[in-house]
Amino acid sequence: xxxxxxxxxxxxxxxxxxxxxxxxxxxxxxxxxxxxxxxxxxxxxxxxxxxxxxxxxxxxxxxxxxxxxxxxxxxxxxxxxxxxxxxxxxxxxxxxxxxxxxxxxxxxxxxxxxxxxxxxxxxxxxxxxxxxxxxxxxxxxxxxxxxxxxxxxxxxxxxxxxxxxxxxxxxxxxxxxxxxxxxxxxxxxxxxxxxxxxxxxxxxxxxxxxxxxxxxxxxxxxxxxxxxxxxxxxxxxxxxxxxxxxxxxxxxxxxxxxxxxxxxxxxxxxxxxxxxxxxxxxxxxxxxxxxxxxxxxxxxxxxxxxxxxxxxxxxxxxxxxxxxxxxxxxxxxxxxxxxxxxx
Amino acid sequence: xxxxxxxxxxxxxxxxxxxxxxxxxxxxxxxxxxxxxxxxxxxxxxxxxxxxxxxxxxxxxxxxxxxxxxxxxxxxxxxxxxxxxxxxxxxxxxxxxxxxxxxxxxxxxx
Numbered sequence: 001x002x003x004x005x006x007x008x009x010x011x012x013x014x015x016x017x018x019x020x021x022x023x024x025x026x027x028x029x030x031x032x033x034x035x036x037x038x039x040x041x042x043x044x045x046x047x048x049x050x051x052x053x054x055x056x057x058x059x060x061x062x063x064x065x066x067x068x069x070x071x072x073x074x075x076x077x078x079x080x081x082x083x084x085x086x087x088x089x090x091x092x093x094x095x096x097x098x099x100x101x102x103x104x105x106x107x108x109x110x111x112x113x114x115x116x117x118x119x120x121x122x123x124x125x126x127x128x129x130x131x132x133x134x135x136x137x138x139x140x141x142x143x144x145x146x147x148x149x150x151x152x153x154x155x156x157x158x159x160x161x162x163x164x165x166x167x168x169x170x171x172x173x174x175x176x177x178x179x180x181x182x183x184x185x186x187x188x189x190x191x192x193x194x195x196x197x198x199x200x201x202x203x204x205x206x207x208x209x210x211x212x213x214x215x216x217x218x219x220x221x222x223x224x225x226x227x228x229x230x231x232x233x234x235x236x237x238x239x240x241x242x243x244x245x246x247x248x249x250x251x252x253x254x255x256x257x258x259x260x261x262x263x264x265x266x267x268x269x270x271x272x273x274x275x276x277x278x279x280x281x282x283x284x285x286x287x288x289x290x291x292x293x294x295x296x297x298x299x300x301x302x303x304x305x306x307x308x309x310x311x312x313x314x315x316x317x318x319x320x321x322x323x324x325x326x327x328x329x330x331x332x333x334x335x336x337x338x339x340x341x342x343x
Numbered sequence: 344x345x346x347x348x349x350x351x352x353x354x355x356x357x358x359x360x361x362x363x364x365x366x367x368x369x370x371x372x373x374x375x376x377x378x379x380x381x382x383x384x385x386x387x388x389x390x391x392x393x394x395x396x397x398x399x400x401x402x403x404x405x406x407x408x409x410x411x412x413x414x415x416x417x418x419x420x421x422x423x424x425x426x427x428x429x430x431x432x433x434x435x436x437x438x439x440x441x442x443x444x445x446x447x448x449x450x451x452x453x
Contacts (some may be wrong), residue, residue: 039416041431048430051417070429072407078417095399095415320433327395327434334395334434341431 008086012036013055013093021086026062027052028081029143029197033106037099042068043082043143043200044154047341050081057090062151067343102207104135104199111144111167111196113188120256122173123220124184125158128196130165138205138231139224139311141340142167142198146182152197153179154342156224156313158260160231167196172220203311203338205231210241211309211336216297216322218248218314222257228311229271233264240270244301244308247275248293248318252286274300294322298329305330309338316343353442353449356380362387362448367411367422369402375452378439381422383409387441388422389450395427395434 007020010027019034021027028050031038040050045066051073061083068080081094111128118124134157136142141156159168174180182188205228213232217225229245232238249255255275261267276293280286289296293314301308305326312322319339326332356370357380367381369392377392379402392400394413404414410428412419418432425436440451 046430048418049416068430072410072412072419072429073417076417323433341433343430 008057009089010086011089011091012096013091014096024085026082027059027084027086027090027092029106029200031081032200033108035099035105037097038081038094039097040082040200041202041340042154042342043141044151044342045080045083046343048073048080049341051078051094052081052084053078053093054084055091055093058087059084059090060087061085102137103204104137106198106200108195108197110193112193113190114166115190119170119222120254122254123170123222123256124173126169126171126183128167128169128194130167130196132165133161133163134159134165134167135161136199136204137161138227139203139313139338140199140201140227141224142169142196143200144169144179145195145197146179146188147192147194148182148187149178151178154200155179156201156221156227157199158223158226158230160227160234167198168223170220170223170226201340203313203340205235205311206309206338207235207237209309211307212241212304213238213243214297214301214305214308214310215243215245216248216293216310216312216314216318217246217257218293218318219254221313221315221318222247224313225311226257226260229261229264233266233271240266243271244297245271245273246293246297246300247273248296248314249275249277250279251281252277252284253281255288292321293318294325297322298325303330305332308332309336312337312339316341319343353451356389356448356450359387359443359446359448365406367402367406369400372452378450378452379411379422380441380448380450381406381411383422386423387443387448389439389441390420390422390425390436391439394418394432395436396432401436 011018021030041047045063048068109130111130114127114129143152145152155169215225247257258273276289276296362382379392381388397415399415401411404412410419419429420436421428425438442449
């Protein structure tokens with residue numbers, strides 16, 4: 001059997017909902033595009049949130065060794081929805097989420113690369129344009145189908161929704177990483193059109209909370225946190241509410257983001273920025289905080305953290321350390337901590 | 344052995360014979376979050392019953408050896424230590440001390 005024979009039908013056992021999956025597409029993304037609230041976070045095989053049980057029919061995994069699936073999951077016949085290509089019509093068993101009506105249903109659109117610029121020595125910004133308005137919530141990401149790589153890549157938007165159809169990504173150069181190799185080489189010159197699939201992601205700005213906001217960013221986690229800050233600045237619902245933005249960098253040369261926040265109304269009054277450097281280097285002066293960014297957050301915010309809405313994006317060790325500190329040391333309710341685990 | 348002061352703060356959950364090896368059961372006690380009692384190879388362990396990832400009761404899932412598997416996303420925790428043992432769970436479960444006294448399983452809730 002081959003996955004390329006034609007669209008397959010997927011039925012969700014719980015409610016009988018049925019949707020169609022085109023050849024090469026995954027059960028997860030086709031389902032989300034059809035408005036089925038399937039559970040997920042990372043979309044790229046790492047987090048394991050989109051596990052499903054296939055009770056009828058056959059699927060094939062895009063990435064059979066995906067770390068989101070354990071040996072026990074494989075023994076129990078679980079597959080990752082974000083990796084599963086149906087080989088036949090299938091029935092799946094899964095616990096559906098409660099859909100947030102604020103979320104835009106994702107869609108596949110053609111996106112053309114409009115411009116690029118370097119943000120730091122290893123983070124580059126890419127502006128893609130779609131013929132339709134760019135609809136997403138601050139903090140969400142899109143899946144880009146880049147030419148020459150087998151699996152699509154997920155990148156967070158750094159901007160906010162706009163009618164011009166602009167999707168701005170800040171991508172960190174990962175040595176040897178397939179996605180960045182393509183994006184940082186000349187393989188995708190300005191004017192190239194790719195397929196953009198989105199928006200996705202659950203670490204989006206909550207507008208029904210009047211709590212103070214804390215953003216914790218590390219590495220290329222800058223983009224979604226900048227998007228959150230921009231969303232706060234432009235939304236009257238947050239009128240006057242405080243936003244504390246913390247950025248964790250390895251060396252002083254990697255510190256970034258302040259210039260992007262400085263232009264927002266209320267910067268230095270209600271919007272504050274502070275960076276932590278974990279590896280100070282002797283030849284560059286660093287007058288700021290030395291150490292891990294979550295320690296800086298604890299030092300500056302202290303017991304107030306319990307009354308904050310916390311957003312974070314960054315490398316897995318940063319996320320895990322920050323999450324443990326927030327919940328164990330400060331008693332922050334996990335439902336107040338928003339992040340998509342790309343691990 | 345346990346002195347009476349220690350036992351005073353403990354709450355009786357069930358008889359040792361009420362829960363067989365490999366079984367688990369949820370308890371809802373007034374003024375406390377739901378808790379789960381597990382029998383792992385004859386030893387009793389107790390944790391919070393609510394998954395730290397989503398709002399699901401772990402006792403609606405499965406007990407596999409020392410791991411309880413959440414019914415929502417199939418993430419798991421080691422019930423002896425409370426530590427998350429597979430994604431998407433990261434935050435550990437609260438564990439509660441168990442004593443077996445006179446054939447009764449007692450829990451200490453703080």
